[in-house]
Amino acid sequence: MRRGVLVVLTLLGILSCLSPAAGPSLFLIHAYGQDAKSITPRITATEPAALASGSKVTLKVRGFELKGATELRLVRPAEAGGTDSNAAPIRVEIKETKDAGQAKGLDNKLVGGTQLVAELTLPDDLPAGIYDYVIVTPAGEAKEKIRVLAPDSVLDEKESNNGFDEAQELTLGKYSRGSIQSDKDVDVFALPTQAGQQLKITLISGGPLLIDAQLDCYDSRRQFLASCDDEKSRDPVATFKTLADGIVYICVSSAHDIGGEWHSYLLAVEDVK
Numbered sequence: 241m242r243r244g245v246l247v248v249l250t251l252l253g254i255l256s257c258l259s260p261a262a263g264p265s266l267f268l269i270h271a272y273g274q275d276a277k278s279i280t281p282r283i284t285a286t287e288p289a290a291l292a293s294g295s296k297v298t299l300k301v302r303g304f305e306l307k308g309a310t311e312l313r314l315v316r317p318a319e320a321g322g323t324d325s326n327a328a329p330i331r332v333e334i335k336e337t338k339d340a341g342q343a344k345g346l347d348n349k350l351v352g353g354t355q356l357v358a359e360l361t362l363p364d365d366l367p368a369g370i371y372d373y374v375i376v377t378p379a380g381e382a383k384e385k386i387r388v389l390a391p392d393s394v395l396d397e398k399e400s401n402n403g404f405d406e407a408q409e410l411t412l413g414k415y416s417r418g419s420i421q422s423d424k425d426v427d428v429f430a431l432p433t434q435a436g437q438q439l440k441i442t443l444i445s446g447g448p449l450l451i452d453a454q455l456d457c458y459d460s461r462r463q464f465l466a467s468c469d470d471e472k473s474r475d476p477v478a479t480f481k482t483l484a485d486g487i488v489y490i491c492v493s494s495a496h497d498i499g500g501e502w503h504s505y506l507l508a509v510e511d512v513k
């Protein structure tokens with residue numbers, strides 16, 4: 241009998257934890273967690289997805305609490321003359337900070353509702369690599385990394401490139417910088433290859449929270465070779481071995497057919513054998 245009461249009381253205890261009364265408090269903890277996160281400046285996407293040295297570029301950055309930002313600093317690494325006072329400066333001018341529009345199909349609470357536009361002048365001698373950058377805002381600093389490429393290693397995507405017949409030529413070891421700028425946009429690249437090459441095709445998006453990119457690869461007969469949606473993150477990596485000489489078509493798209501602002505990417509093709 242006493243054991244039965246104990247069982248009943250235990251069950252009541254479990255049920256009370258699962259009751260609606262417990263629900264709102266759990267929900268509030270979650271909501272406060274989101275709010276606490278959102279007041280810290282944070283970067284969620286850039287356009288373009290990478291920079292090239294020796295050029296003047298307009299960089300758009302999206303994230304949390306970027307409105308009112310006063311400074312963007314791209315940090316020259318020590319091995320790239322970071323401590324050398326004679327090294328050419330990386331000039332940055334913030335042009336605008338404002339509320340960002342609604343991200344397509346996403347909640348701004350997840351991807352940030354602010355943005356900034358800056359103009360960067362990158363010296364010719366700035367070595368390729370992954371650079372840290374800092375955005376200084378009234379609410380604190382936001383830090384992220386961005387890739388800087390040698391100008392001769394990058395090819396900007398050119399529309400229209402939406403099908404095999406309009407594919408844009410890309411060569412091994414080079415990058416293509418582009419964007420899925422509208423819904424259902426597909427960017428097709430034609431890569432000349434030889435039989436037996438071990439290809440690794442990597443897509444690095446400007447903001448994996450905003451674009452869920454997909455890679456699909458076909459041979460010169462337009463037969464399917466490989467595809468990838470997500471790898472370690474939502475950015476895809478496709479690896480496969482070529483069986484014959486000829487063109488490999490690389491198709492970049494959104495896994496959800498959503499394009500627009502903040503859907504920038506950098507595509508890298510390597511022979512990893």
Ligand SMILES: [Ca+2]
Nearest residue numbers: 419420421427
């Ligand atoms: Ca495009």
Ligand SMILES: [Ca+2]
Nearest residue numbers: 401402426427
């Ligand atoms: Ca296209």
